[in-house]
Amino acid sequence: MNAPADRPPLPQALAEALASRFGSRFSIAAAVRLHHGKDESSHVPMPPDAVVFAESTAEVAEIVGLCHRHRIPVIAFGTGTSLEGHLLAVNGGVCIDLSAMNQVVAVRQEDLDATVQCGVTRKALNAALNGTGLFFPIDPGADASLGGMAATRASGTNAVRYGTMRENVLGMTVVLPDGRILKTGGRARKSSAGYDLTRLMVGSEGTLGIITELTVRLYPVPEAISSAVCTFPTLSAAVKTVIQTIQLGVPVARIELLDALAITAINRHSKTTLREEPTLFFEFHGSPTGVREQAETVQEIAAEHGGQDFEWATRPEDRTRLWQARHDAYYAGIGLKPGCRALTTDVCVPISRLADCIGETYVDLEATGLVAPLVGHVGDGNFHMVLLVDPDNAEELGRAKGFASRLAQRAIRMDGTCTGEHGVGIGKQGYMALEHGDVAIDLMRAIKRAIDPDNILNPGKILPPP
């Protein structure tokens, strides 16, 4: 937990300045540092040298400004739910905990937008929207902070219908590496006024700026919502159902694939009694007639591929239970192998390659002899394998990493991406050049250098070491 020998500890002048300015909101306690040096991935924790709990954009700017003066790394921390080691303090430095910046600044019902501080979580925003007839759809599973979700370009189950954070952030307040405060975008639904700084910051994982406030799009709660599960004789039949549904343009709100093992895990974890076969979870949003039409179309497609009858969850509480079970699939998966750690993959391919990609991946999985439930936002061509690995078994960990690496490369070879929604962090840096090519990596480096010449914002992330 001490600073590695190859880097200096926090300069005393900086530590003293932060301590005197922030009092008990500045901490170098080991437990606090450890908590802020790990995420939900299987990466080994790397604690920062200190943590400051910020309460406003001005405070974040002040902290960043101080660190900038000392050329000390700054890492933003939301809820710690990232999955690729995004917040590990690989070069030490100061972590800014943003969870106290949890105010919903404004909800503008008439414009279908809301401005929130970065620490507001998606569930907190939706709770604040209760009674307005509006909701915020992006749903990565974890109850992540909206700032963190923007920083990793998160998405999740609803993205097939509502888009990702890329499409749903209208504007942001961002603290730049020198402590200046940037405003990006605005509240107009569209604009052609210059470089798209909003989209540049979305997905930049805290390496270009720290998002402190954001304005997001909201959507009317659909008049009718219905959810259903449907099981299939084979994974391939389920995937074909997805592909045809998307190609027909059915505006499904959610279409999620879980393999038999994932369903077994869910049944054990959530005390459900789902049939333990390859399964699609659906949700339809629209008018009552629209929802009925969508459901009928999809049922016909499913039937063609040997899908069983749909089991409907029509009452809100049943729907919530169903989707909670889906969201818990990750934790449920871990429960399949007590004491294990999960290594989660996250690829996304064009929908025409989805069946191939999953098929080859299964062959590889079998050959590798690992246990890994599959869950996926397959409407977008995005799926995860949750590799269950004994943390004390280096050989097994090595096999899992090899498998994950081949999967990432397979997705890239199929015109896809090594990460659909989790981000790069330190976990996917090795695939960046393969996916984007050297010119793109050079350009990303040039942008990073131009905005953060001293490399103090979340150093060592996204871009592979030169």
Add this chain to the structure above:
Amino acid sequence: MNAPADRPPLPQALAEALASRFGSRFSIAAAVRLHHGKDESSHVPMPPDAVVFAESTAEVAEIVGLCHRHRIPVIAFGTGTSLEGHLLAVNGGVCIDLSAMNQVVAVRQEDLDATVQCGVTRKALNAALNGTGLFFPIDPGADASLGGMAATRASGTNAVRYGTMRENVLGMTVVLPDGRILKTGGRARKSSAGYDLTRLMVGSEGTLGIITELTVRLYPVPEAISSAVCTFPTLSAAVKTVIQTIQLGVPVARIELLDALAITAINRHSKTTLREEPTLFFEFHGSPTGVREQAETVQEIAAEHGGQDFEWATRPEDRTRLWQARHDAYYAGIGLKPGCRALTTDVCVPISRLADCIGETYVDLEATGLVAPLVGHVGDGNFHMVLLVDPDNAEELGRAKGFASRLAQRAIRMDGTCTGEHGVGIGKQGYMALEHGDVAIDLMRAIKRAIDPDNILNPGKILPPP
């Protein structure tokens, strides 16, 4: 037409290199240069020193590389339909005409995407899609090239449902200022793999790179389409209908506002017999039932605001005629005042401010004594005033510019943007700092410097002079 005294002509070595490499596809003829030095705006033409007609990405890279060696400006030219002086050669240099790069490279029906060369126009792409059951929705009126549309972040009538070029470009091939070839994005529907270079290039107006190829999203042709027009007693009643429709979440595909003067212009130009009152043009896409439902909801809203009965255009040819008339509104407007030039504005505000923004603008228009039909993609809060100005009347031109300037500032004051879809070019540079603030402008400059340190790509555009 000669190079102004304050800049050197094209270096002889460069001119000779281009001439010997490209033969008759290199031109310094006055007529060719003039054609490439003007767009459809009222800005005074500024011809480049030479024009090269490129036929491939490799050729574009070669031309840019040569110009880079001589530090000579390079300007990309698609169809010349931009509206803010984007392609004027303010510092001279070489214009690359991309219109011969008009191949549809691939249509992937199963993935709902297509890869095209930058010179393919939106109508040409849709013609190529004929029979596939798919279409490309973005529709800025002019039959612009897709490269140009991406470069200006274009949108148009369908954006309220299908988004703008920002949402619909998946990946691109871009020639960088030093002649290197960049690939951005890919074909996955979503990705969290690093900085969003695609979105950085979309809307960069040829100042960061020259887009030579792009992959765009396609959509299934809706099972049912219906279009209607509805007139209102006042403009305000029409606007309120729009606002309520959007706030209810009705997924209208198009919802366009034209004031009485715009309808008069259309009637004269297109020989239509529309009632000359404030009018909404609607289009609904979906299943037959869905379209009927949407139309019923909107008809109820319209009726509450004194809207007349909907007049339906159900046959494809009637629909085409209706939308052609809408698209011709710009040219029709010019026809209202023979010999005039049009100065077109383009603001976009949050929908809750739309009625206020249009209301104040009308008061201003009356006080200023100008003739200007209003047309707008009001579902997005975006509208244009087509100011009809006698080009020989400096006083009138001055009044029009003052009006346009007040409108841009009004939109920004209302949390909106000075350009919803036309872009900045040289026409909107004066509002960039007001809209974005100095920190954002600094950041945009830093990005421009990092990518194009010699400022050779479309210099003098987007960013206001320091």
